[in-house]
Amino acid sequence: MNLEDLPEEPEERCPAERREEEAAKVLERMWAHRSRRAFEEEDLPQKDLEDCVAAAQRASTSSFLQPYSVVVVRDPERKRRVYELCSQQQMILDAPVFLALCVDFHRAEKACRDQGKELAPIDLETLLIGCIDTSLFAQNLLLAAEAMGYGGCFVGAARNHPLELARVLGLPPKVFVLFGLVLGRPCDDPMPMPRLPLEAVLHREQYDLESVSAHLDAFDAQMRAFARRLNRELQARGAKKVNEDRGFRDRLAFRLSTEKRPSPRDRIESCLKNMGFLAEGEG
Structure with a gap:
């Protein structure tokens, strides 16, 4: 269908009753979200994955930059290496795919050079744009996957060893994995976690x-x-x-107080600088 074929009036395009039904389905799907960490042996077909990624691309993006890429890992040996770098979380091995959700300014650098220009240093503001857009893309991707009957869990441990993970995935400079996502047909049924009032x-x-x-x-x-x-x-x-x-206070203090336990991610700033992010004086 071409745009010219669409009815001019919104009511003709989608009657109010249908709009309400569709809205209810979307809200129901969002309310049903849970992190899924156990999966059937069933594969995730490439066509389904591509449909999810295409839907994810409809997420809002700052200034139409779209500064993200996703690297799909299915190969068992490569997944094993990812698993070793991401706190050895079993779900990485069990899921049919691991998605590395990347902030990507390599593409922008190439575009600038094609125009005879150099990419400006990636300062904190530019890095934030990349992180925000990648996160919006990722949440859209998971929502699309859940609508198709799949489930998943984000993997923050992908930031534990960013340089090593970049090498495993063949990432060029100015690309880093913001977080991972395991996807598959879930076989667990976890109790939904509460949220703040x-x-x-x-x-x-x-x-x-x-x-x-x-x-x-x-x-x-x-x-x-x-x-x-x-x-x-x-x-x-x-x-x-x-x-x-x-309680919740205990959880916040455990993760965020001055007494929090040391983490490999404590060196993320220096790693990002080595990967072409955060101009001198930023961070």
């Missing part, structure tokens, strides 16, 4: 400083209640229980 993230006109503590209190209690429910399910399966005393 809507009022904790939805502010009106100005940031609501007064309610932060109250929202943290409420979510601490909600997380502990969730842990108790989860442990009943884990106990029935004979699986290891989680700490029921740990």
Whole structure:
């Protein structure tokens, strides 16, 4: 169908009743999201993957730059090397594909040189644009995959050893893996994780400083209640229980306080500079 063939009136293109049904389906799919870490042996057909990537490309992009690429890894030996560099997470080996979601300014550098120009140094603002656009692309990709009956989980551990992972994937300068994504036909059914109260993230006109503590209190209690429910399910399966005393504050302090445990990602800034990002004085 060509654009000229479309009816002029929105109501003719998509009646209100149908629009409501389609909106409900999209919202239902978004509400149903869970990270899936166990997969059937079934492969993910190339056509399905290409459809997901094409849908992901419709995500918003700053100034039409589209500064991202995705490297698809299916080869068992290469996946094993990715697994070793990404905290040895079993789901990387079990999923039929591992997707390396990359911030990509190599393409922009090539375009500039084709025009007889040089790419400006990739400063913090430019890096942020790349990270934001890649993340929007990635979330669209996962949503498309879920709509097709697949499931997945993002892999932040892809930033543990960015230089080594870049070599495994043959990435040129000015390209790095922002995070990974395992995809496949899920065979697990995890309990959906709760989210912060809507009022904790939805502010009106100005940031609501007064309610932060109250929202943290409420979510601490909600997380502990969730842990108790989860442990009943884990106990029935004979699986290891989680700490029921740990609230949301504990989680934030564990990951973000000055007492957080050392991580390979602590050297991400120097790695990015070695890969052609963050001009001198940035970061």
